[in-house]
Amino acid sequence: MKPFIRIFGYSVSHTDLTRCIIIASLTLVCILITTVSISQNLETLYAQLFYFPIVYATYFYPRKGLWLAGACAVLYEGFAYLYLFPDSGSLIYVTGQAILFICVAALVAFASEKLNTSEARSRSIVEKAQSGIILFDQNTLAIHLTNAHLEHMLGFTGEELAGMTFPQLFSSTEDQLKFFESLKSGEETRDTETIFLTRDKGPIWVNLSGSRITENLVSCTVIDINKYKLAKQAADEIDAQYKQVADNFPTCIIIIRNQMIVYTNPSFELFSNYTRKDLMGKDPISLIHPDDHEDFRNSCHLAETRSPPPGRLEVGLQIKSGKIRPATLFFTRILQGEIPAVLINLVDIPGQEGLKTQIQQDSKRQRGIISTFAYELRTPLQPIMGYINLLTQDPDKYGVTEETKIILDRCAKSVDRERQIINQMLELSVIDAGKIPLEYSIFPVLDLITSIIDAGGYRKTADITIDIPNYLTFDADKNKISTVIDTMISNAVNYSTHPRKIRIAYISSPNDSMDRLSIKDNGIGITDSRLDEIFDPFPVSDSGERKQKYERIGLSLAIAKKYIKMHEGYISVDSIMNLETTFIIHIPKKRPEEPEHNVT
Amino acid sequence: MIVEDDQPILDLMDLMIRKLGYEPVLIANGLEALELIQKEPPALILLDIMMVPINGWEFLEKLRGDYGVREMPVILFTASPLVDEKMKQLKDPYLSVLTKPVSFNELKAGIARYLG
DSSP states (O other), X not given: OOOEEEETTEEEEHHHHHHHHHHHHHXXXXXXXXXXXXXXXXXXXXXXXXXXXXXXXXXXXXHHHHHHXXXXXXXXXXXXXXXXXXXXXXXXXXXXXXXXXXXXXXXHHHHHHHHHHHHHHHHHHHHHOSSEEEEEETTTOBEEEEOHHHHHHHTOOHXXXXXXXXXXXXXXXXXXXXXXXXXXXXXXXXXEEEEEEOTTSOEEEEEEEEEEOSSSEEEEEEEEOHHHHHHHHHHHHHHHHHHHHHHTOSSEEEEEETTEEEEEOHHHHHHHOOOHHHHTTOOGGGGBOGGGHHHHHHHHHHHHHOSSOOOOEEEEEEOXXXXXXXXXXXXEEEEEXXXXXXXXXXXXXXXXXXXXXXXXXXXXXHHHHHHHHHHHHHTTHHHHHHHHHHHHHSTTTTTOOHHHHHHHHHHHHHHHHHHHHHHHHHHHHHHHTTOOOOOEEEEEHHHHHHHHHHHHTGGGTSEEEEEOOTTOEEEEEHHHHHHHHHHHHHHHHHHBOSSOEEEEEEOOXXXXXXXXXXXXXXXXXXXXXXXXXXXXSSOSOOOHHHHHHHGGGTTHHHHHHHHHHHTTOEEEEEEETTTXXXXXXXXXXXXXXXXXXXXX | OXXXXXXXXXXXXXXXXXXXXXXXXXXXXXXXXXXXXXXXXOSOEEXXXXXXXXXXXXXXXXXXXXXXXXXXXXXEEEOOSOOHHHHHHHOOTTEEEEESSOOHHHHHHHHHHHHO
């Protein structure tokens, strides 16, 4: 509907037009009556008649009304002058009347202006409010006023709403009754969340706050909380899903909010023997051993306020039976809805200890396997070796001829080799099982090498030069280093060619962090492809070449490598085919695990 | 004295010890051996570890503890590679190890340490 019509190029609203017609007709009637009265010599001017158009006009249009009052005054004065002249007494009366017109008009204009401003102000507040506003009658429940926001929110026009009653907006009578119930009990009611119906009968979540502004009129603020409600609903769904996950978690989960347990999963209930009912709303501190109270509070506080949250915390946890169970707690900050909460993940320490026991048992089992193998492999060799020894020791007693003795010696050699291999295999498995500790000591290197060479009788077959300073000491496990050096020298002697020349040298400098010992022979050399393989106790492919040339190496290099590795060192090898091979043992000058040790 | 429950080994040791010039007492049961030691203390004990009813370690514990025989040399005669650790713990100056199989010369040297 168009609120304006155009007259002579001016836009005029319907109300304005109606008012203008009323004012104009009133004025005309006044003039007519006055004219008739004067022309009939009734000697009464009915000045009061003019107040009708003047008051009416000034009330609605204060300024224009004043002009009208002025016009009326002049008109009235003019008529009076025309008919009453020269009666000066009457003229003074008439002039007074005319001035009174203007005064009354001014008074009305002032009052009207005042009234209109305050109404305009309230109106603008209502119109421009960011929430919906409804004014309705408490008795008839008819809607008196609504604003644009509400109209937009619900999709109705102002006219449609004006023809409705307030309860028609509600989707359910239940909420409607609740709202009126609370409104009756007091002057105002706040934050009633309910569902309104829009024009196309769609539900919309709103927050209502009502207050009585006059005896009958109630003003009600309507806030659209539909989006918020839907978001919250979604969040609750997520929460529910999350709970479903946590419920099926094998580890214990507790959620704490405002120092209250708000959630526990079945794992925790199993762990603590409490039911969920027991735990809900409980202060978690009551479950913690008193000695751990402070740590627990601190961790909770940190988790709530800071990110990243604190690390693990080990506490004693009191279970239903009163027993204290050790547990490791991990804290995580989460948001439950919009409220910060702390999620605690609990790991059962006895559970972990169970794993430790399992590992210990496995280790024990491994020991058992090694012992059994050793027993089964070594024990049968004892009689063979012993009897052969006895036979060769006492050939006459047992009737052993020279020829038989040679055979027996070969047998003895074979048995000895088998013994060596078995010993090495067992040594390797013991190293792998981590059963061999290092026994560090500081020992002179030259003495050690000399004694190894003497014990092995290596000088008988090879020319050995030693280039090692007298004062040099190693800080290592003497027995193991001795085994390694013995292996190296033995290999050098075995695989060098006549005339055998072996050179043992210390090749480290004072600034070097490693002690380096090189053992060089003039042997057959090792092909590059074999360099790694010689340290491998069980190579993937066992080529004929290896069998032929290196069969005597056995497992000794593998053991040597492991011994040096235990010292956190390594063995390197460099070879030129048919010329020389150099093995270098590298071990740290300083003991790896113990930074402090006494150098004596 | 040889305490060992494996008969083939016992037979061999009998010959070897005799060859070394000693008179061995052979016994397969640790408990009986302990009783015997009370009556006729030997010069040295060659002790197997894997035995029933008491094993070598238990035998040693009783010998050194309950029976108070602290200075009698004992040579553990074992096939196990895992005795080092235990040996270290005991710190017994009259205790040493010979690992099976042992050659005649090794046995000779081992015994000579105490009875040389």
